[in-house]
Amino acid sequence: MIMTSTYVNGHFLTLDSETPVASAVAIRAGRFTAVGDDATVLTHAGPDAEVVDLGGATVIPGFNDSHCHIEFAGQAGLVVDLAGVGTVAEALAVIRDFVAGQPAGEWVTGSGWHPPSQLAEARYLTRAELDEAAPRNPVFLPTVGHVAMTNSAGLERAGIDENTPDPSGGTIERDSAGRATGVLYEHAIDLVTAVKPGWTTEELEQQFAAGLARANSFGITSVLQPYLHSRGIRALQRLWQDGRLTARVGVLWAPDPSVSLDEWRRTVEATGVSSWFGDEWLKLAGIKLISDGGMTLRTALMRGAYPGDGHDHGMATMSAEHLTDLVVAAHERDWRLGVHCVGDLAVDRVLDAFEAADRVRPIAGRRFALIHGSLGRREQFERARALGVRLELQPVFLWGKAATIEKGLGTETTNRAIPMRTAIDVFGIDAVSMGTDFPANELNPFSGLQLAVTRRDARGVAYGPEEAVTREEALRSYTASGAFATRDETVKGTISPGKLADFAVLSDDYLGVDADHIKDLEVVRTVVGGRVVFER
Template sequence: MFGKLKALSVLGVGVYLASATYAAAQQADLNSPDLVLINAKILTMDASSSVAEATAIRDGKILAVGTSASIKALIGTQTRVFDVGGKTVVPGLIDTHAHFKAAGMAEYVVNMSRAKTVAEALDAIRTFAGKKKPGEWIIGGAWHPPSQLAEKRYLTRQEIDSVAPSNPVYLRTVGHFSMANSMALQSAGVDKSTANPGGGSFERDAAGELTGVLVETAIDRVEKAVPPWSDEDEIQQFKLAESVLNGFGITSAVEGATEARDIRTLQKIALAKEATLRVGLMFRPEPPAEMAAWEAIMSGNGASSGFGDDWLKFAGIKIFYDGGMTLKTALMRDVYPDSHDDYHGIAQQTPERLKQLISICNRYNWRVGVHVVGDLGIDQVLDAFEAADKEKSIRDRRFILIHASLIRPEQMERAHKLGVRIDFQNVFMWDKAATVERFLGRAVADRALPTKTLIDKMGLDNLGAGTDFPVNPINPLLNMYIMVTRKDPNGNVYGASEAISREQALRLYTSAAARYTFEEAKKGTLEPGKLADLVVLSADYMTVPEDQIKDIKASITVVGGKVVFQR
């Protein structure tokens, strides 16, 4: 009997020890990383520009950064391990200005980006029309005919009619101009007797007939006639778009002009835990005629800038002011070189109305970002910001000059005093520098996007880089290449003195970019406690020959500790 008890006792001790070991192992696994990257060159982009070999991730955040040996010691039985073989790892890239839904539209719209001549553009429409039933709308993806087509012009409605006679056709461009065929104009109730709206026009030929080209505010008339996508289509378009951006190493983006429906769609995706891109929303309500109506929109349900979470939040209110350099609508101090009258560009509203709009936004704690390109336009937007600041300080609110492509040094100083940030897009000059030169002269093309001067005058942390996709390519490494080299595709250099270093360019996409949405304590660098958003690059960004920067690709993209893209 005693022998049996002794055996049972020994057995019990064994069971206890096994259980204790299992519990300890379980506890160790609970504390172990979900994912580690080892044998890497990690550019943390912290304040010291530290470089590490490995990182550990748990619960969507950076657990540790250090040597491969120190990180290996943390690995548990459930840890996923990536040995990246010495590749460079950088924080997740942040595009501070994009209209990224366009990246998910390939199956829904005509791709006009490859057309190099009027004939090729019309052929693209003809091919797409062949897949449509009579009466179904045909929508075009963003493109830029004046710089893209050999003929340097927009398509006419008669040309579009010739290849799609049975369908309404509406062709968006990179902004400020659109084209429509006869059926589309008819659907919108526009004919040759229709008056031009304030701040825009329905272009006409010498005989007074509509050409089908819509300028600025005239676009809205036809845009509203285009039938909306279904909810299912919208969700799919945004999900596809997020995955496309992930493929370029982009983990966060500021949506540059968001409509209410887009916000609802993005919220559905985030609530379903299907988001792979963190989004800051620049809400763009159409300013109504009456300021009381604008105030009702701003007071809304009490929300204001910053409302949201790590996946989706309001970044501010977007207001348009002038046009663009290649559209000859940027509001300039100097008269346009080829102008036959006193033409300085186009403002979409008066300076007094702009002040009222911004004042009301400020009153309800909405941060404002204004689309402005020309130097005269920047003068007037800064006037409006200064007026708002006198009513209620904006100095810690990071109001934004969006684009500010032709900003001058004294304007940078004015902006800096107000705590205003500038978010620009060097990649605009990739395929449009020659057009800027043609319309505004070489001196203006050289001073466009004065990146080094902006850093010198305002400090890098008050700036951010984006693409304005689909106006320009979404590729962040192409954008960084242009910041570093100032070259166009033909190797022509514009404004060589405004080139910046590789690290500065990368910071404009990471540590500085995170400040757009006041999230510098959460993302933009690879440090313990921050969101685990990172990219493994195909080549060493810091050491490859300069001309190869643009060819670097994302090999692995991680958002919130999850691999969302792997090449």
């Protein structure tokens, strides 16, 4: 039986230029069949259609988080939850309590968190502290993807001692005696993950299902999963086959970039598929590479040296030559590339690689992306636009981490961080999409919307107010613009006849609430393909 429904008496912000505001929509077989006023739309409703009176509520297109590691939202009970700790003592107490319930010798993993901005001490935990909290278990505490902590047992299992050299593109932090502190940067983390058992496909399947359900509670109907290995893709495929996906997922595959160029060529060709393989529910959206670290960690690769250290320009995860070789080889095999680049020097290197690929075959229309581009400059954005490259950014980094960025990079650089106004002016709104980088930042889209509109962080401190955007621009970049990243702009992102019926009903009027209360908006109902997947 084909599902039909009609929503009336609403305030639809459609983002469709032909009908920007409507009061009703008709839905059949998961798509909008009519958008307009109540009387007109009701003529399209079949005799068996369910009619939902919205009571004047505001409705927006479903959020499309264009950078979200959503499986982390489904790990409750499986990892040490460090999201709410505020001091080193609190973190160690939470770890101690979790470890008490685990068998001796088994690995203990932490959730994504950010000690420099989150803890009062603004530092990472040491191996000695972790040894005390977890004397019987190896511990692995990842942060926002570029730094991790481990204890003595973890270092021992990874074979890391005083004689272990730093791997290419990574650093083993050491004390004055040359002993590893337990803090690992970039590819040094791989030394631990190589020996630590990963999640099974079944466990990942459960995490994705729970994570997508949580995303639905925030009105998120699509996510771009920016870094997945084969096991994670397989887990999503199982959910797709069983009809259990409650949001649409674009996937960026993450093959090992440390291999030789010949092996890289064989790897990206051996799959037999390439970018855009899939459907409206699950789609391969390209390959993800990482070129540098992060601005909250003082590891973003910068043209100028970091304040206080005339020789520190951040960290490159690979040489510029290797990056270019990987990009060109993948492009030759029909893969779209999205490359993590935060610092301005990293953006330079990524654009060099994209230009090399463009000389082999034009990349315009392939949706190549600068992922983050947080400290990119106008001339770099203009260079990217000329290539047809898009920008996938996350203004919400400033919401809770602006003070940390300011401490590491200075006020002037923080003011120009995540320059959304400049980006939209240069790229055009369709090529600038917003996301969260969850779990590095909170999943709630409304914090990111408020930050983009006000440029004030959670403390109320303003950074670069000239980079603020309008409410409609912010909303569009969080919905319609994200559809362009996966070549889905003709089927989703706006409330338009013929498009997928993905939308969110809000607790208040997004355009009418005070700008400093956008973060307080809630989603009361989320609909994906005409089916209610969340109701408050």
